[in-house]
Amino acid sequence: MTSPVRLVPVDYAALDDNALVAQVRSGQREAFRHIMQRCNQRLFRIARSVVGEDAEAEDVLQESYMRAYNKLDTFRGDSTLLTWLTSIVLNEARGRLRKRHTMVGLEQIDAAPDDTHHVIRFPSKFGNEDPAVSAARAQIRHLLEHAIDELPEAFRTVYVMREIEECTVEETATLLAIKPETVKTRLHRARRLLRTSLQGTLAVTMSEAFPFMGQRCARVTEAVMARLDLQVGAR
Incomplete structure (x- = not known):
């Protein structure tokens, strides 16, 4: 009788960014949680520097992470993952500023x-x-x-x-x-x-300055994971 195969838990924290991306592409959404936790601090600060307000910066992060998750197959590694995510955050944040019609030339x-x-x-x-x-x-x-x-x-x-x-x-x-x-x-x-x-x-x-760890980090991370669950369930 063949013994059952035992799955070894993945130590996501030990993986580099490219390995995490590969895990997400293979269907392991939990790997995306670790990507967010690694990048949250910088991306929040940059989003906030554009929109100038905590709550909207969190919204920018959520929307940017959803965009990034859904287009992760387009990440080719020409730049670092953090740089790629930063460009997405900047585009989202600037798009919101344009909607306000308050940008100075x-x-x-x-x-x-x-x-x-x-x-x-x-x-x-x-x-x-x-x-x-x-x-x-x-x-x-x-x-x-x-x-x-x-x-x-x-x-x-x-x-x-x-x-x-x-x-x-x-x-x-x-x-x-x-x-x-x-x-x-x-x-x-x-x-x-x-x-x-x-x-x-x-x-x-x-x-x-502009701390993002603790409750705020957990709040954004959990919100994005919940939205990803809903997205997968809707398919």
């Missing part, structure tokens, strides 16, 4: 002198009184997020990609379809505006 932004845009100035509350307190750091991060929100969208997206997500100039230029020199110019102006607002004291909290 990028040529006007790039050609304008540095002092035509103003960031709301936040008063310094902490100084050297209590720099080690975690609550103070959280408040400073909150100020940083608000100051970034006040940047013009074209500057804000470049700033988030270069300074927070540490994308290269070349990657940023490619994803935003602008020249590398334009990336450098917008980043320079964004820094000047933020220095005016925040007085250059927030570098230590930069990596903690």
